[in-house]
Amino acid sequence: MFKTKTGSSRRGRRAFSGVVALSLLSGVLVSCSSSSGGAGGTLTFLTNSESWTHADPNRNYTGQHIAWFGSYMHRTLTAYARAEGAAGSEVVPDLATDTGRSSNGNKTWEFTLRDGVKFEDGSDITCEDVKYGVSRTFATDVITDGPTYAISMLDIPSAADGSSVYKGPYKADGNDTAAYDKAVTCSEDNKTITFNLKRAVGDFNYTVTYLSFSPVPKAKDTGDQYDLAPVSSGPYKIEKYKAKDEMVLVRNESWSKDADPIRNAYPDKIVVRFGVAEEVRDQLILNDSEPAAFSLDSVLPTNLATVFNEDGTPKEEWKSRALNVYDPYVTYTAVNVGKVPCVQIRKALYYARDFAALLQLGGGPAFGGDPADGVIKPLMGLDYKPVTGLEDFKPEGNPEKAQALMAEAKTACPDVYAKATGPGLTFDVGDTDTNKKSATIWIDSVKKNTGINLKFNFIEPGQYYAVVLDPTKQGDLSRAGWAPDWANASTVIPELFLEGAGFPLSNVGKDPAYAEFKQRAEANLSEPDRAKQGAEWAALNQYVMDQMWVIPGVFSKTQEIWGSKLEGIFFWEPQGAPSFGDIKVKS
Amino acid sequence: MSSELLESTSSGVIGRSPRQLAWRRFRSNKTGLITLSIATFLILSTVFATLLRDIFGLDPRARYNDLMNSQGFPTGGFNGISWAHPLGLEPGIGHDLLSRLLFGARTSFFVALIVTLSSVSIGLIMGILMGYFRGAVDSTLGRFIDFLLAFPAFFMIVALSLPMVQRLEATGLVEGNSARMTYLVLILIFFGWPYLARIMRSQVLSIRERDYVMAARALGASQRRIIFKEILPNLWTVVIVYLSLSLPGYLTAEAVFSFLGLGVQPPDATWGLLISDSIKYVINNPTYFFIPSTALILVVLTFNLLGDAVRDALDPRSEVT
Numbered sequence: 081m082f083k084t085k086t087g088s089s090r091r092g093r094r095a096f097s098g099v100v101a102l103s104l105l106s107g108v109l110v111s112c113s114s115s116s117g118g119a120g121g122t123l124t125f126l127t128n129s130e131s132w133t134h135a136d137p138n139r140n141y142t143g144q145h146i147a148w149f150g151s152y153m154h155r156t157l158t159a160y161a162r163a164e165g166a167a168g169s170e171v172v173p174d175l176a177t178d179t180g181r182s183s184n185g186n187k188t189w190e191f192t193l194r195d196g197v198k199f200e201d202g203s204d205i206t207c208e209d210v211k212y213g214v215s216r217t218f219a220t221d222v223i224t225d226g227p228t229y230a231i232s233m234l235d236i237p238s239a240a241d242g243s244s245v246y247k248g249p250y251k252a253d254g255n256d257t258a259a260y261d262k263a264v265t266c267s268e269d270n271k272t273i274t275f276n277l278k279r280a281v282g283d284f285n286y287t288v289t290y291l292s293f294s295p296v297p298k299a300k301d302t303g304d305q306y307d308l309a310p311v312s313s314g315p316y317k318i319e320k321y322k323a324k325d326e327m328v329l330v331r332n333e334s335w336s337k338d339a340d341p342i343r344n345a346y347p348d349k350i351v352v353r354f355g356v357a358e359e360v361r362d363q364l365i366l367n368d369s370e371p372a373a374f375s376l377d378s379v380l381p382t383n384l385a386t387v388f389n390e391d392g393t394p395k396e397e398w399k400s401r402a403l404n405v406y407d408p409y410v411t412y413t414a415v416n417v418g419k420v421p422c423v424q425i426r427k428a429l430y431y432a433r434d435f436a437a438l439l440q441l442g443g444g445p446a447f448g449g450d451p452a453d454g455v456i457k458p459l460m461g462l463d464y465k466p467v468t469g470l471e472d473f474k475p476e477g478n479p480e481k482a483q484a485l486m487a488e489a490k491t492a493c494p495d496v497y498a499k500a501t502g503p504g505l506t507f508d509v510g511d512t513d514t515n516k517k518s519a520t521i522w523i524d525s526v527k528k529n530t531g532i533n534l535k536f537n538f539i540e541p542g543q544y545y546a547v548v549l550d551p552t553k554q555g556d557l558s559r560a561g562w563a564p565d566w567a568n569a570s571t572v573i574p575e576l577f578l579e580g581a582g583f584p585l586s587n588v589g590k591d592p593a594y595a596e597f598k599q600r601a602e603a604n605l606s607e608p609d610r611a612k613q614g615a616e617w618a619a620l621n622q623y624v625m626d627q628m629w630v631i632p633g634v635f636s637k638t639q640e641i642w643g644s645k646l647e648g649i650f651f652w653e654p655q656g657a658p659s660f661g662d663i664k665v666k667s
Numbered sequence: 668m669s670s671e672l673l674e675s676t677s678s679g680v681i682g683r684s685p686r687q688l689a690w691r692r693f694r695s696n697k698t699g700l701i702t703l704s705i706a707t708f709l710i711l712s713t714v715f716a717t718l719l720r721d722i723f724g725l726d727p728r729a730r731y732n733d734l735m736n737s738q739g740f741p742t743g744g745f746n747g748i749s750w751a752h753p754l755g756l757e758p759g760i761g762h763d764l765l766s767r768l769l770f771g772a773r774t775s776f777f778v779a780l781i782v783t784l785s786s787v788s789i790g791l792i793m794g795i796l797m798g799y800f801r802g803a804v805d806s807t808l809g810r811f812i813d814f815l816l817a818f819p820a821f822f823m824i825v826a827l828s829l830p831m832v833q834r835l836e837a838t839g840l841v842e843g844n845s846a847r848m849t850y851l852v853l854i855l856i857f858f859g860w861p862y863l864a865r866i867m868r869s870q871v872l873s874i875r876e877r878d879y880v881m882a883a884r885a886l887g888a889s890q891r892r893i894i895f896k897e898i899l900p901n902l903w904t905v906v907i908v909y910l911s912l913s914l915p916g917y918l919t920a921e922a923v924f925s926f927l928g929l930g931v932q933p934p935d936a937t938w939g940l941l942i943s944d945s946i947k948y949v950i951n952n953p954t955y956f957f958i959p960s961t962a963l964i965l966v967v968l969t970f971n972l973l974g975d976a977v978r979d980a981l982d983p984r985s986e987v988t
Contacts, residue, residue, distance in 0.1 A: 359947065381739065381759065382947040390736060437732045441759050444737030476732075513944065517760045520934035524728055535843075538932075 121665030123347040123646070126361045127376040130354050131323035136307040137291035138216045139226040143408070143563065144376065144657040146291055151343065151661030152329055152350060155295075155313040157191045157210065157273075157288040160654040162342055162661055169567060169654045171285050174342060175205065175295070175313070180285040186608075187235075189284045192272045196339035199297055200317040200332045207266035207273045209295035212249065215260055217292050219248025222303050226292050227565065228582060233287065234263040235278040242580060250303055279606040286566035315345035327352040346648070346664040352376075362641075371645035372665045374658070379639045381443050381514065387641055392446030403640040403649070406459070408563035408656040410452050411633035413507075414585035419556045421591065422493035424485045425500055425532070426628035429557075432482035432529035436475035437521045439634065441514065449634035451475065454621040455562065455576060456569050457635050462614030463569035467625045479529040486530050504533030506555030508548050511538035515559070548585060558585050561636065563656055569617035574601050577629060586629040593627050692980040699976025702969045709966065713773045725766035727936055732761045746954035754958050757941070758948060764941075764955070768962055771936035774848070778930075779917035781852050786859035787910050791902070793860065794867020795894060799875055805868070812861040820858040827854065828929045844931045851930055855920060863909055870905060874898050904981040911974030915967040922963055938963050 134140045137154040150159065159174040161167055171179050176191040183190070197205040216223045217230040220243075231244050236259045239245050245256040265274045277284065287293070300311045308321060316329035329350040337345070356364070362383045364370045379387060387398045394402040415426050435451060442448035453467040472481040489497045499505070507522065509515040519536040526532050537555050539547050548558040562583060565571035575582040578601055579589045588594050601620055607613040624630065640658055642649060645666045652659040683691070693699050712719060719725050734747055739759040741747025746755030746764070754764040793812075797805045828850065835846040874880065880897050888897070924930045925939025933940065941959040949956045 380947060382951055384738060385740060385951045390738060434730075434732075437730055437761065440732055440735060440737060440739045440761070444739065446737055513947075514759075516933045520728075520760060521730070523934055524730070 119346050119664075120348050120667060121346075121372060121645075122349040122351060123663055123665050124370055124373040125350070125352040125376050126356045126364060126370070126373050127352065127354060128356060128358050128361060129377075132327070132352075134225060134307055135310050135318075135321065136223070136226075137294040137296065137310060138213065138223045139307060140291050141225055141227050143655055147652060147655035147657035148376075148660050149291060150289075150655070151314075151659075152316045152345075153310065153312045153314045153318075154291045155197070155205075155340070155343075156291060156293050158285050159289055159342055160652070162344075162652070162659060164650045164659075165653065168652050168659075171289060172342060174340075175210070180288070182282075182284065186280040186282045186284070187277045189275045189277070189281075189288075190272060191288070194339050196336060197313070198334040198336075198339075199295075200312040200334055201297075201300075202334045203297065205295045205313055206270040208270060209297055210273050210293070211264050211266055212298045212301070213294055213296035214264060214292070215246075215249045216296060216301070217248070218244055218246050218260070219250050219303075222248065222250055227290050229287050229290065229565075230292065233275075233277050233279070233281055233284070234260075235276045236260060236263050249298070249301070280608060282608065282610065283566060283568060286568075289566070315340070315343050316350060324355045326354060343661055345661075365641050365643055368644050371643040374642040374646060374649075374663065375640065379641055381441075381447070384443055384447055384639065388447070388639070390446065392637075398641075400647070401642055401644060403638075403651055403658070404447065405638060405651045406449065407636055407638040408457065408459075408653075409561045409636045410455050410457055410563065411449075411559070411561040411636050412452065412455060413631040413633065414558045414560050415629060415631060416554055416556050416558065416585070416587050417591045417627075417629055418551075418587040418589070420496055420500075420505065422489055422496035423628055424489035424492055425496050426631070428482045428485040428489065428530045429526060429532065430470075430628055430631045431472060431474075431478045431485065432526045432532070433631075434475075434477045434521055434525035435473075437525070438518055439475070441518055441521065442634070447637055447639060449636040452632035452635050454625050454632055455572055455630060456617065456621045457563075460564065460567070460569060460614075462611060463572075463617040463621075465615075465618035465622070467622050469622075469626060477525050477529050482529045486532075500532040501530075502533070504535045505557060506535050506537050508537045508539055508544075508555045508558040510541040510544045510559070512541060549583075551587065554585070554587075557631075559633075560585055561633075566654070569614070569621070570605055573617055573620050573624070574605060577601070577624060588627075588629050591627065591629070593623075597623060689980045693976060696976045696979060698972050699980065702973040702976065705969045706973050709772065709969070710776065712769065713776050716769050716773050719769065720766065725763065725769055727762060727766040727770040728934065729763065729766075730761040731756055731763065735759075735761050740952060741955075744954075746952060746958065748954070755954060757944070758952055758955055762936075764958060767936040767941060768938070768959065771938045771941060772966075774931055774935065774937045775918055775921045775939075778848060778852055778855075778921045779914055782855040782859060782917045782920075783910060783914045785852075785856045787863055787906060787913070789856065789860040790863025791867055791906060793864040795871050795898065795902075797864065798868040798871025799890075799894060799898065801872075808864070809868075812864060815858060815861045818858065824851075824854050824858070824924065825927065825929060844935050847930060847932065851921065851924055855917060859913070859917075863906075863913075866905060866909070867902060870902055871898055874901050907981060908974065908978040911970065911977045915970035915974070918970070919963070919967055 132145055133142055134145070135149065137149065140146050140149060150156065155175050157174060157176040158171045158179050161170040161172045163170070173179055175193055175197055177194055178192070181190045182188065193205065193207060193210070199205060199209075214230050217226060217228060220228070236244050236246050246260040247255045263276045265276075266272070267274075275284065281287065295313055296306070297311055302309070309318060312318065312332050315332055315335045317332040318327065319330045320326065320328040331345070331348060335345070358377070358380055361375055361377065362380050365373055365375050366383060366386055387402045388394055388404060392404050394404065415429075420426060439445065439448045439451075451473070453470055456464045458464045472478050486497070507519070509519065515538065523534050523536070526534055548554045548560075560583070562572065562576060577584065577586060577588050578598060588597070597620065600616065604613055604616045604620070607616065625632070646663055647666055648659070648662040648664045650659050650662070720727075731752070734752070734756060735741050735758065739761070741756040741758060743749065746758070748755040752763050752765065754768065756762065757764050757767055793808055797808050831850050831854070832846050835849055836842045841849050875898060880893060883893050883897050921930060921937065922939035922942065925937040926943040930939055931937045938959055942963065945956045945959050
């Protein structure tokens with residue numbers, strides 16, 4: 081999943097029973113004890129972005145945006161509990177009456193819809209609407225950027241080229257609709273939906289928390305344009321949505337609290353102001369000029385000192401208005417293995433960069449996070465094991481180790497060595513001020529410690545992933561960030577490294593080590609024993625790091641600030657975002 | 668004999684060339700002297716920046732991360748000003764601010780100097796051509812100048828930046844920051860010369876009708892002689908004044924375009940980049956905010972005052988009080 085806050089990493093979401101993460105903010109959270117009252121008012125969100133990346137539920141893959149739309153507009157079969165800490169990672173029924181019933185060895189999943197669930201036009205939400213919503217994911221030419229678990233999990237045969245034989249609801253010719261109708265079926269009363277999967281998925285009820293499993297009324301679907309005016313199934317509906325301007329949500333009169341046990345819907349109106357200059361956005365909240373405003377973006381590093389102490393805790397007067405927490409993301413630099421087929425060079429880069437300076441630029445350990453040793457966060461208890469073989473890592477760079485690796489590379493892969501030390505390696509990053517400074521640190525420290533030349537390619541942040549996910553445009557190295565989609569590294573290791581997966585920035589297909597990886601990863605996807613599966617993910621994480629397919633960055637942290645009239649905010653762990661649905665405007 | 672006579676008659680009055688006179692007038696102007704010494708110092712220190720780097724360890728790429736706290740703010744307050752770092756550090760990344768300013772000035776001065784010299788030369792030549800030959804030359808060039816002056820130059824520079832830099836890079840001659848600097852230099856010259864050309868044209872138009880030019884022409888002097896010996900010397904005053912005033916103008920322009928992200932990019936430094944970076948620290952580290960801005964103000968002020976002093980010295984009609 082995308083990470084948008086820094087403009088440079090892709091965000092993932094994670095549902096995971098970690099408890100360590102939030103220990104830091106025990107004193108920070110606003111209590112939400114008063115469940116009664118607090119309704120009404122206008123809640124304002126401020127963001128520097130010009131619009132939502134996507135408002136179409138099928139195309140939303142940014143953790144924060146999923147949390148936002150999930151809280152206000154789009155309902156799914158199941159959802160995460162609205163609770164602090166580990167309790168938030170529990171899956172609860174949403175549109176469905178329970179969290180799903182599996183049979184056939186976890187290959188068949190059934191969900192029954194509640195009574196009284198309605199779209200904004202008052203029509204009932206039926207099984208057909210959910211089925212239609214899921215089918216849109218298959219139209220990969222129209223519905224881009226969303227998660228593709230429906231395609232990889234549903235029992236639909238693949239065509240010769242590896243794509244699904246079902247091409248979504250918009251194509252008629254040569255489209256095997258019957259295969260889809262067989263994989264997803266509706267009961268007689270149009271209330272119960274059954275998913276038939278091609279492999280056993282024990283946590284499919286986590287998969288359907290994704291908005292790409294939310295209902296879409298076929299009559300209102302406008303394909304690509306649905307992104308601008310999605311139909312609401314939640315407590316609010318769109319009154320106005322204009323990029324570079326604002327989005328206004330008003331109450332959806334068809335929504336009833338009785339048929340929705342998890343959404344609170346406190347404010348009467350929700351406004352998102354787009355394109356607010358970063359400094360203006362921060363100052364509006366820092367000076368409390370907009371007491372009912374919440375910043376959707378991270379605090380600028382330069383303003384952190386206003387809100388937080390040096391150790392990362394909020395200052396006394398900010399205790400109820402700020403959060404500094406570990407988010408679910410791991411940031412890393414993906415090495416385009418196809419273009420840098422030399423493990424020594426990749427490792428030399430890892431040891432050569434001045435990690436300490438890069439972290440300091442990002443706010444230091446108190447705000448930036450801790451050095452990562454792989455792509456799986458320690459919070460993923462079952463799937464994480466400390467990676468070995470990186471003992472020579474020094475935060476300020478290890479020139480001896482890097483030079484030794486370069487000497488090896490000279491004989492092992494002379495071509496890559498000549499390219500790296502001659503014309504240099506290209507490095508894709510988002511075009512932000514911080515990235516320009518971090519580029520300086522990378523260039524200087526890597527040149528000094530290895531002799532490798534780095535050339536940076538600064539890409540407009542909104543276009544960043546579109547560019548680097550295009551193999552013809554991707555450079556040798558690309559900055560990225562990823563988080564598990566739910567509490568299983570099956571949403572990390574395969575998604576990042578298998579060919580044709582969701583986020584294959586490392587392009588490892590041609591690496592000699594890929595064959596073994598592919599075989600082990602694919603086998604592990606259907607491993608029924610969760611503990612054994614976790615151990616294997618940890619082993620594969622180690623395998624990835626032995627090959628240095630990515631240069632790990634940090635297990636990252638995020639900071640949120642808001643105005644004095646808001647309350648009820650806590651960090652919603654599984655979404656890696658604030659608990660939007662619990663925000664109240666004090667009267 | 669005649670020479671003896673001359674000497675005896677001039678014993679009470681010392682003969683001085685216009686140049687000497689101008690220098691005397693300049694010397695009596697305190698502001699002029701002070702600004703001249705500052706400007707000389709600045710220019711020399713940027714010219715010998717690499718030497719200063721080696722002597723005083725003013726390396727613009729050296730990072731002093733240990734002098735900053737974990738959030739990247741220089742420790743010790745006031746942007747970490749100390750003997751070793753007289754202007755403190757660049758927060759976040761930890762570069763020495765004085766050496767960033769020094770090497771940034773190098774880029775800024777380099778751009779400003781080239782643009783000023785080139786646009787003045789082109790303007791001078793074009794102005795003389797138009798004023799002296801008049802007729803078709805004048806009207807053709809004149810209309811072209813009107814066309815250039817009517818252009819919204821600022822927006823053109825911003826809008827053309829990306830495609831033009833890419834074109835320059837595609838030639839393979841320059842890349843990265845050199846390409847961006849080349850673009851900035853070329854386009855500033857392109858839009859810069861018409862102003863002086865217009866002034867020169869009107870000057871030449873009036874000079875060419877003066878009696879001594881007529882006399883030269885009547886004596887059969889060649890066009891080249893008339894232009895170079897009779898007309899050009901009378902233009903220098905205006906040219907020098909224009910030069911001294913447009914140099915600070917282009918210094919500011921370079922800073923503005925870097926500020927907008929069109930000029931040099933990190934890791935190289937320019938003043939515009941430093942200023943745009945420092946703005947973010949206005950609340951939490953105001954010292955850093957004030958240093959590069961103050962530096963730019965002081966330098967531009969220096970060159971403007973110097974320009975005024977030069978004009979006062981060269982123009983006998985404006986007496987220095």
